[in-house]
Amino acid sequence: xxxxxxxxxxxxxxxxxxxxxETVTQSTVFVDDKGSxxxxxxxxxxxxxxxxxxxxxxxxxxxxxxxxxxxxxDGVSPRAIARAVLASLTGGERQGGSTITQxxxxxxxxxxEQSLSRKAREALxxxxxxxxxSKDAILEGYxxxxxxxxxSAGIEAASRNYFGVDTRQLTVSQGAALASIVNIPSYYxxxxxxxxxxxxxxxxxxWVLDAMAASGxxxxxxxxxxxxxxxxxxxxxxxEGQRQYMxxxxxxxxxxxxxxxxxxxxxxxxTVHTTFDLSLQDATTEAVKNLKGGKSGKxxxxxxxxxxxxxxxxxxxxxxxxxxxxxxxxxPFNDAVGGAVEAGTALDPFNKVRLRGPLDALRxxxxxxxxxxxxxxAAVAAGGVYAAPYTVTKITRDGRQVYTAHPDTRRALxxxxxxxxxxxxxxxxxxxxxxxxxxxxxxxxxSVPRTFFTAGAGGGITRxxxxxxxxxxxxALTVALFADRPGKKKNTTVPAQLPNDPPPTDSAAETAAQIxxxxxxxxxxx
Numbered sequence: 001x002x003x004x005x006x007x008x009x010x011x012x013x014x015x016x017x018x019x020x021x022e023t024v025t026q027s028t029v030f031v032d033d034k035g036s037x038x039x040x041x042x043x044x045x046x047x048x049x050x051x052x053x054x055x056x057x058x059x060x061x062x063x064x065x066x067x068x069x070x071x072x073x074d075g076v077s078p079r080a081i082a083r084a085v086l087a088s089l090t091g092g093e094r095q096g097g098s099t100i101t102q103x104x105x106x107x108x109x110x111x112x113e114q115s116l117s118r119k120a121r122e123a124l125x126x127x128x129x130x131x132x133x134s135k136d137a138i139l140e141g142y143x144x145x146x147x148x149x150x151x152s153a154g155i156e157a158a159s160r161n162y163f164g165v166d167t168r169q170l171t172v173s174q175g176a177a178l179a180s181i182v183n184i185p186s187y188y189x190x191x192x193x194x195x196x197x198x199x200x201x202x203x204x205x206x207w208v209l210d211a212m213a214a215s216g217x218x219x220x221x222x223x224x225x226x227x228x229x230x231x232x233x234x235x236x237x238x239x240e241g242q243r244q245y246m247x248x249x250x251x252x253x254x255x256x257x258x259x260x261x262x263x264x265x266x267x268x269x270x271t272v273h274t275t276f277d278l279s280l281q282d283a284t285t286e287a288v289k290n291l292k293g294g295k296s297g298k299x300x301x302x303x304x305x306x307x308x309x310x311x312x313x314x315x316x317x318x319x320x321x322x323x324x325x326x327x328x329x330x331x332p333f334n335d336a337v338g339g340a341v342e343a344g345t346a347l348d349p350f351n352k353v354r355l356r357g358p359l360d361a362l363r364x365x366x367x368x369x370x371x372x373x374x375x376x377x378a379a380v381a382a383g384g385v386y387a388a389p390y391t392v393t394k395i396t397r398d399g400r401q402v403y404t405a406h407p408d409t410r411r412a413l414x415x416x417x418x419x420x421x422x423x424x425x426x427x428x429x430x431x432x433x434x435x436x437x438x439x440x441x442x443x444x445x446x447s448v449p450r451t452f453f454t455a456g457a458g459g460g461i462t463r464x465x466x467x468x469x470x471x472x473x474x475x476a477l478t479v480a481l482f483a484d485r486p487g488k489k490k491n492t493t494v495p496a497q498l499p500n501d502p503p504p505t506d507s508a509a510e511t512a513a514q515i516x517x518x519x520x521x522x523x524x525x526x
Contacts, residue, residue, distance in 0.1 A: 016109070016125055016132070023108040023145045023153075026269030028254075029160070030247050032278040033320070033393070037160045039247050041266035045161070046153035048269060050399070051140040053168045054155065058175030059139060060217035065179040065208045067100040068215070070139070075101035075130030076123045101126045104142040148181055149189030150234055162191075162231050172222055173205075173229045176212070180204040192231025202228050242285045243278075245324035245334045250274045250391045257392060257403050270402070273394045275318035283518045284309055284323050291481075291507055303496045307511075308335040308480045310374040311519060314473060316407050317375070317387030321477070321519070340367035341480045342495070344457025346467040349424035350376070353417035357386055357410045370480045377453075377469050378476035380421050384413035425453035425469070454509045456481075463498045468508035470516050477519065479512040 027042025051059070063070045067077075077099050098106065105125045129138060148158035155178065159167045162181075163174050170178070180201055181188040190197045205228060213223040254272045255265040288307045311321035324334035333339070347363060355362060359376050362368060368376075371389055379386040388408040395403040413421065450472040458464040465482040481504055484493040498504040 016129055019108045019141075019145070025267055027157075028251075028265050028268055028270040028272060030250055030272045030274055032274055032276045032281075033318075034278075035273070036278045037164055038250075038274065038276065038278060039243050040157075041247065041251055041262070043267070044153050045151045045157040046144070047156045047271070048144045048154065048398075049156045049167050051136050051143070053166075054140075054143060055168065055170060055175065057172050057212070057218055057222075058155070058167070058170050058178070059143075060212055060215075061172075061175045061179035061208055062139075062143065062182065063100070064211040064215065064217065065176075065204075066103070066182060068211065070100045071135055073099060073101075073130075075099060075126040075138075077102070098122075099126065100142050101130055101138050104138060104145065105129065107147075108141060108145045146182055147185050148178060149185030149187075161234075163229065164232055171229070172209075172218060173226045176208045176226070177201065177205050177229050177231075180208050190234060193234050198231075242281065242323070242328065244328040244332070245336070246274065246276050246281065246322050246391070248332075248334060249319075249322060249337055250276075253390065253392045254395055254403075257405075258395065269397060271396045272392055273396070275313075275320060275391050275393055276322065277320045277519075280311070280321050280515075280519050281323070284321060284515050287511060287514050287518070288323060288326070291511055303483050303485045303499075304493075305481065305483050305499065306335055306339070308339055308341070308370040309478070309515060310336050310370045311475055311477045311515075312374050312378040312387075312389055314378040314471065314476050315382035315385050315387055315409065317378075317389050317409070318393070318407075319371070319389050319391045320475070321515075322371075322391070335370065335480075337369055337371045339369055339480075339482075341370060341373075341467075341482050342367050342457040342465045343373070343467070344465060345455040346373060346457075346465075346469075348455065349421045349453065352424070353413060353420055356412045358388065359386055359412045370478055373467065373480075374469070374476055374478035377471050377478065379412045380418055380425075381450075381471035381473055381476045383473075384411055384415060384418045385409050386412035422451050425451050452509070452512070454505050454512075456505070456508075458497070463500070463504050464495055466498065466504045466508040468505075468512040470512055475516075475519055477512060477516055479508050479515065481508050 022044065025042070025044055026047050027040045027045050029040050029047060030038040032038055067073070102122055105122050109125060110122055144154045146155075147153055148155070148162070150158070150161040152158040152161045156167050158178050158181075159165055159170055159174075162178065163170070165174075177191070181191070183204065188197060188201050191201045192198060209218070209223055209226055212218045213220060250272055251262055251265060254270070255262045258265065260268070288309065291305065291307060306325070307323065309321060309323035310319065312319055322336050324336040325331045335341075343366060350363060359379065362372065362376055365372070375386070375389050386409065390405055390407075392403070393405050394401055452468070452470045454466065454468040456463060456466040465480065467478065467480050469476070469478045471477070481498060483496040483498050485496040486492070487494045
């Protein structure tokens with residue numbers, strides 16, 4: 001009677017604590033124009049999803065893997081508690097086997113301390129939680145906080161990091177795989193890249209699916225059709241770092257549009273939909289690595305070759321491509337949006353026309369950024385209509401759209417001025433790149449830009465910068481090449497001459513043509 005009375009008193013005196021701040025902190029995710037995952041900002045990789053967004057078979061997979069009596073139990077496992085008590089008293093190995101409710105309490109509501117008193121409190125809170133909240137609410141909290149490996153807190157982050165999809169898009173096979181990983185996430189996170197780990201996970205995946213079929217969670221046909229899923233490679237490849245240039249720009253723009261700081265954005269659990277084409281970005285990264293005239297990076301005598309690439313949708317302003325440097329880890333400065341690149345003759349086609357609006361000050365700028373120059377030529381491609389460049393199309397949070405972009409356009413050139421600039425570009429291109437066959441104004445398949453233009457600062461063996469721009473009504477693409485070398489003072493650089501063999505104008509024009517083909521071919525496939 002005394003024990004029963006003590007248990008009742010303890011139960012009534014036990015309050016359900018609020019989740020730890022770190023377990024409810026969310027990151028903000030960035031996706032490209034097709035919804036493919038770019039990356040995130042925030043202290044933890046976690047985004048909450050409602051249980052209604054988690055397919056029922058994924059819920060059942062987690063229950064089959066972690067707690068098959070979840071729907072009917074009281075929130076605790078007496079046997080698991082007994083094992084834990086015995087292990088604590090005898091000094092044995094720490095025991096697991098808690099229910100999903102206990103795991104949620106342990107991970108989100110209590111400290112990780114291992115003691116009898118904490119285990120007892122965990123059980124009391126689990127029982128109270130089970131009696132005061134629905135099973136669906138508990139499962140939702142669990143799925144949003146449990147660790148899946150690969151830095152993923154919660155099932156939404158895990159879905160992206162393992163399979164590149166949102167939770168609602170998970171298949172039966174993928175859901176069973178994620179459910180299997182929860183058991184030992186630090187080990188199973190290497191699935192897909194480590195053969196031994198993959199084989200071990202596959203065996204557990206089979207066990208989970210068999211349990212689901214036996215309980216009726218999936219049909220016999222679904223079980224027979226299930227095949228072991230392919231995982232995203234882990235750790236990420238070399239192109240992952242390049243994406244940080246895009247995320248930097250989009251994060252700044254998103255925070256500005258919402259009227260909050262970038263830190264508030266990072267912790268806010270937003271999804272930022274960008275204008276970028278990730279496939280084109282990755283292909284451009286590979287193309288720039290093979291630049292003729294010296295690889296992008298360290299050259300002879302300490303000279304470093306820089307490349308910046310920008311592609312904009314004329315008349316709209318959406319930035320499709322933004323290559324800001326070869327290595328974000330070593331050079332976080334974005335050459336595409338912040339680099340002042342000597343224009344030289346790159347602005348000559350505008351000399352005989354009157355620029356209006358945002359382009360008015362362009363002629364006075366001796367060293368514009370590649371983004372500004374690309375937006376100027378995009379206005380030519382759009383028949384004289386200037387569109388302010390933007391990288392964020394919409395922002396959502398908790399399923400609600402909190403921001404939608406609207407193109408900011410205004411006329412900068414009339415039709416006659418557009419024609420004059422266009423003709424100047426063609427003439428200058430033929431003079432600048434005599435070794436390359438002149439680009440026709442039109443092509444049968446549309447893969448060649450209507451107008452191509454290559455110019456820069458310096459000439460002959462003293463070439464300092466090269467700009468190559470191609471445009472048509474659908475796309476304006478600019479490639480800028482320049483170089484620097486260490487200055488006399490520590491941690492400083494000064495402009496340097498570009499490599500001369502082969503001519504840098506040829507390298508820039510050929511690289512621009514290659515990227516153009518990638519962009520136009522990719523858009524047709526899409």
